[in-house]
Amino acid sequence: NAGVTQTPKFRVLKTGQSMTLLCAQDMNHEYMYWYRQDPGMGLRLIHYSVGEGTTAKGEVPDGYNVSRLKKQNFLLGLESAAPSQTSVYFCASSYPGRAYEQYFGPGTRLTVT
Amino acid sequence: ILNVEQSPQSLHVQEGDSTNFTCSFPSSNFYALHWYRWETAKSPEALFVMTLNGDEKKKGRISATLNTKEGYSYLYIKGSQPEDSATYLCAFTRTDKLIFGTGTRLQVFP
Numbered sequence: 722n723a724g725v726t727q728t729p730k731f732r733v734l735k736t737g738q739s740m741t742l743l744c745a746q747d748m749n750h751e752y753m754y755w756y757r758q759d760p761g762m763g764l765r766l767i768h769y770s771v772g773e774g775t776t777a778k779g780e781v782p783d784g785y786n787v788s789r790l791k792k793q794n795f796l797l798g799l800e801s802a803a804p805s806q807t808s809v810y811f812c813a814s815s816y817p818g819r820a821y822e823q824y825f826g827p828g829t830r831l832t833v834t
Numbered sequence: 835i836l837n838v839e840q841s842p843q844s845l846h847v848q849e850g851d852s853t854n855f856t857c858s859f860p861s862s863n864f865y866a867l868h869w870y871r872w873e874t875a876k877s878p879e880a881l882f883v884m885t886l887n888g889d890e891k892k893k894g895r896i897s898a899t900l901n902t903k904e905g906y907s908y909l910y911i912k913g914s915q916p917e918d919s920a921t922y923l924c925a926f927t928r929t930d931k932l933i934f935g936t937g938t939r940l941q942v943f944p
Contacts, residue, residue, distance in 0.1 A: 725877075752930060754931070754932075756934075761843070761936060762936055763840075763923055763934040763935055763936040763937045764878070764923065764925075764932075764934040765934070766931055766932070766933075766934075769930065769931060771930055779931065780933075811877065811878075818930075822880070822883070823880075823932060825877035825878050826877060827876070827877055828875075828877065
């Protein structure tokens, strides 16, 4: 099992460009999450999903969109990247009702210039 | 908005020193409190999940206690080693989500 994987690992964008980050899990988890990590801020939840076709906002959803068309994939989109979105993005997944046992991906380092 | 606070923000200790950090969380509607160890350029690694008031968990030289009535948890590291250098995150379970604290960054010098 690969667990939770993220694509790409690194990316540099110019302000205004768009991109999609892909998270994939092979553990048949219902729940998936996108976090961003910034110095001194810990992990902050952007969006999450409790099942295929469902999404919900987290703490810092502005500027991001998500889609969960397939159970194993959770996509995070930036329509018009801004320097404030420079961060490390982590995806995680868990079984229903077990948010306490989240499995994290390796992270995607995004720089917006 | 739920706040999970950790202190100190950073800590520098010598090898062999014992150390502890604090995590404060809302005491109402408590479900579970988690500790993660997070090394730079790696994914967070789960250390402990604690659910009961008075819980104590131990993993090698690392242990944690939980007080749900007053809303705090302590993480202890006995005899710190350079490989313990990492950011230690606590997180509070809220329905289907984890609310993370900002972390305590520990650096252990040989």
